[in-house]
Structure formats: C-alpha cells, structure tokens
Amino acid sequence: MKVPAQSKEQIFLELSSHFGLPGSERFAKILMKLLNEEEAKILLLLPGTAKDIASKTKISKDKAVEILEDLDRRGFIVPSSGEGEETEYALCANAYDGILYYIGWKRVRGEKLSDSDIEILNLMEDFSINEFLPAYADEAEARVLPVNEAIPTGVEVLPYEEVAKIVDNAKVIAVAPCPCRTMRSLGHGERCPYPLLTCMQFDRAAEIFIKRGIGRKLTKEQALKLLRKFHEIGLFSQIAQADHGFEFICNCCPDCCDYMILWKSLGKGGPFKSRFQAVVDKNLCIGCGICEKRCHFGAPEVKDGVSHIDPARCMGCGLCVITCPTEAIKLVPVRGKEHIPEKAGWSLIPPLPSYDELKKQIEAGTVVWEEVSEGSEQS
Incomplete structure (x- = not known):
C-alpha cells in the first residue's frame, strides 16, 4: 500500500x-x-x-x-x-539541549553567533517557556548536590552525593557550555554574568561530547578545581535524583536554569533538596548578610543582627557555608538515605x-x- x-x-x-x-x-x-x-x-x-x-x-x-x-x-x-x-x-x-550545546560551543570557540543562531536561541526560549517547562513541571528530576566543604567532618556523606567521589569514579570527564545559559544569555547579548562553560559530563556522555567536538576533556584534578571555582563564584550544583549512572553535573545560576525558572514561576518542578540543611550558630553569626546575597533560594534572612534560615526554602547546597566569614553556618543531614531513589541518572540514549x-x-x-x-x- x-x-x-x-x-x-x-x-x-x-x-x-x-x-x-x-x-x-x-x-x-x-x-x-x-x-x-x-x-x-x-x-x-x-x-x-x-x-x-x-x-x-x-x-x-x-x-x-x-x-x-x-x-x-x-x-x-x-x-x-x-x-x-x-x-x-x-x-x-534530549535534542532540546543538544541543539543548544552545539550553538554554545561556537561561542566557546570565540565565534560570533550568526543572526540565524540568535533566531534559533530565541525560538528555543519561546518553546521552553510556553511548552517544554510547563509540560515537564511535574517530572523534574534534578537534585541539589551539596558543597562537600560545607559538611562537617564526621557526618556521613553518601557516595552519590559527594562531588569528589562522583568525579573520582568517572573514567572520562568533559565540560561543555551550559545549554540553559546558552539559550537565555547568548540570545540576549550575553546578559548572564556567569561563565558559559559549566556543564560537566562523565563517562559515556563525556566521550560523546569530546567526539562531537563540543566538550573539553578534563582530568579529575581539573574537574574538582573547576567545581570549587563554580561554587566560589555562586553557582550551585545539580545532579540526577538517582543513586548511580551519573552522566552530568549541572552548575546552575538562578536566572538561566530551567529548574529554577519552573520553581520561581510555577512553584513546582524545581530541583529536589539535598539531604542536608544549613543551620546557623547564633553565637558566631555577626549578621553580615553575605549568606542572604549568596542564596539563590531566599532561605537566609538577617533579623536582629543574626541570620535565620528558613528550612522550607533551604535546598542544602552549602553556598552560604563556604563564604561565611565566622564559620557560623554548617550543613547538617535532615533527610534519610531513602530521600534518594535507587535508579539510574539521566542518559543521552x-x-x-x-x-x-x-x-x-x-x-x-x-x-x-x-x-x-x-x-x-x-x-
């Protein structure tokens, strides 16, 4: 027929x-x-x-x-x-991201984006806001990854929530342009102040990105150094809400990240919290307000000269901890191992x-x- x-x-x-x-x-x-x-x-x-x-x-x-x-x-x-x-x-x-990686790498190479590239980025943003994000608002499966330096010595950290362990277990590592930042920054005159080259891949995904010529190969030492830099400048890390099979670590800002836009605009679809929460030692806190400026989730608030953390808003990323001048903030575990499901992470295939x-x-x-x-x- x-x-x-x-x-x-x-x-x-x-x-x-x-x-x-x-x-x-x-x-x-x-x-x-x-x-x-x-x-x-x-x-x-x-x-x-x-x-x-x-x-x-x-x-x-x-x-x-x-x-x-x-x-x-x-x-x-x-x-x-x-x-x-x-x-x-x-x-x-996720061809949605694949298109953005390809355009983002042009900028990483120092190329000026064409009018056609900008048009594609603007069409992608329109599609993201009006279709993609609302459709996946109930299926977002990213989890905030705590900054390990923010967790006190002696506190148990599971292998799949420790950045150093995830990096150490990887056989191949690469870094590529963030697709969210490519779309929402490069399409509007590079308005985001954060770096573009922040999306980290592991093993099979890293091999694919390196082969395609849109990812820069990293040693384990380089990867850890980059992640520390990302955390210092205010990017928070996200990984799949899973306990194995990790191919990506996203290093995110509040204005470009798909999950953050979902969370801020729809009140759902944002990342899962880590198992940790920030707590303040009021005897050490000097009320400087650095934690307020660092937090992308609006959890800390300085009142009467002391920082107070809203547990409902704290995602357990630890960005506030690593820059506290008096070491008054630390992360403590508030959720059990069952918070992280037994399943594989995101895959390109x-x-x-x-x-x-x-x-x-x-x-x-x-x-x-x-x-x-x-x-x-x-x-």
Whole structure:
C-alpha cells in the first residue's frame, strides 16, 4: 500500500513527536530551521544503522554513514551500540539541549553567533517557556548536590552525593557550555554574568561530547578545581535524583536554569533538596548578610543582627557555608538515605523501541514516513 505524501510541516510535526514532543508546532518550527527534509525523514527511521537506512531508502550506505555522523555531531542522535559502519544510532533523549550545546560551543570557540543562531536561541526560549517547562513541571528530576566543604567532618556523606567521589569514579570527564545559559544569555547579548562553560559530563556522555567536538576533556584534578571555582563564584550544583549512572553535573545560576525558572514561576518542578540543611550558630553569626546575597533560594534572612534560615526554602547546597566569614553556618543531614531513589541518572540514549517495533507502527499507520532518495531537495 502506497503511503500518502506528507507536507513538509507534517514531516516535522511527526519528527517532533519522535523526539517526545507530540504536536509541538514550536519545536517543529525549530527543527525545520535546522534540518532539511532528507535529514528529517532519516531521523524518522531511527533507531537503526546506516545499512538499515540504505535498505529502506534510495540512499547509498556510504551516504547514510555520512548523514548519520553529521546528525550525531550536531546533537540530534547518539550512537547506541556497535562500531564503524555497524553503529546503531538512536534519537538523542534530549535534542532540546543538544541543539543548544552545539550553538554554545561556537561561542566557546570565540565565534560570533550568526543572526540565524540568535533566531534559533530565541525560538528555543519561546518553546521552553510556553511548552517544554510547563509540560515537564511535574517530572523534574534534578537534585541539589551539596558543597562537600560545607559538611562537617564526621557526618556521613553518601557516595552519590559527594562531588569528589562522583568525579573520582568517572573514567572520562568533559565540560561543555551550559545549554540553559546558552539559550537565555547568548540570545540576549550575553546578559548572564556567569561563565558559559559549566556543564560537566562523565563517562559515556563525556566521550560523546569530546567526539562531537563540543566538550573539553578534563582530568579529575581539573574537574574538582573547576567545581570549587563554580561554587566560589555562586553557582550551585545539580545532579540526577538517582543513586548511580551519573552522566552530568549541572552548575546552575538562578536566572538561566530551567529548574529554577519552573520553581520561581510555577512553584513546582524545581530541583529536589539535598539531604542536608544549613543551620546557623547564633553565637558566631555577626549578621553580615553575605549568606542572604549568596542564596539563590531566599532561605537566609538577617533579623536582629543574626541570620535565620528558613528550612522550607533551604535546598542544602552549602553556598552560604563556604563564604561565611565566622564559620557560623554548617550543613547538617535532615533527610534519610531513602530521600534518594535507587535508579539510574539521566542518559543521552532514550529507551526507544527497536526498528522492527517502529516498522510495525509505520505499517499500522501510527507513524508515517516516505522513502528518501539521495540528492533530495534541500530545505
């Protein structure tokens, strides 16, 4: 049975659905500006190898390899298994961020962003505010990671909430431009005062970023030094609300971070608190107010010459602790181990169906795609 032809708009709406954003005209519009129809149709056939693509289209295997490698470099897909020509690719679990990493790295290299880049960033911000963040407000799964120097000696720190342990356990480490800051700062004349190169990746994610040329490889010592610097200048760290399988540490500011914007605008969807909370020794506190200025969550308030911490607002990051001139603040554990669930962290590779399963969906009419021919007209 011949599959009815689709309009360009239908193809990209279908692709938006494949990326987990069904019916999103905003994201489809973004994809239309970044991909041509040939690339979009190939993405609709994934997961699969270059051989799979060649067998289902009129594209040669060599051309399919070339297109897939380019889509990987640009952040739309990731290699899920195999090597060389046998590499199987899947859609990136978060192409939303992948697009931003790619543009952000241009700025890291010292390039001036084009008008097209700025347009994409502004479209991404519009999509983020109006669709992406509200849709995921109840599913945010980041957890604040405490600054280890803020925790008193002798207090138990679990391996998956200790920055030094997470870094030490990693085999490969990289740092890349923060996607949130790329979108909300570079799209508006670099209005954010914080550095751009602050998103840290580990192991498989780090390997992918380094291979794509959008991540800078770090030693463990360099990673720890960077994290200390981030905390000193006022960035707080977030990690997946999980106990293993960490691929990212986000180092966040209050005005660019997706989770912070959710928390401030909707009152939900913000990061999970760490297991710790800041407490003040009123005998040591001099009421200088540094903690008030450092806290992004509005937890400390100086009253009658002494800082008071609102437990409801304290996220347990420890930024207030490490700059207290009299060491009057410390982090103490207030939540048990059960606060952190037993599951894996975020991954670039989504649990997508196999090619055979997608083929069944296609034949059932759930997913529609057309044959792609080599040399198709570019959009």
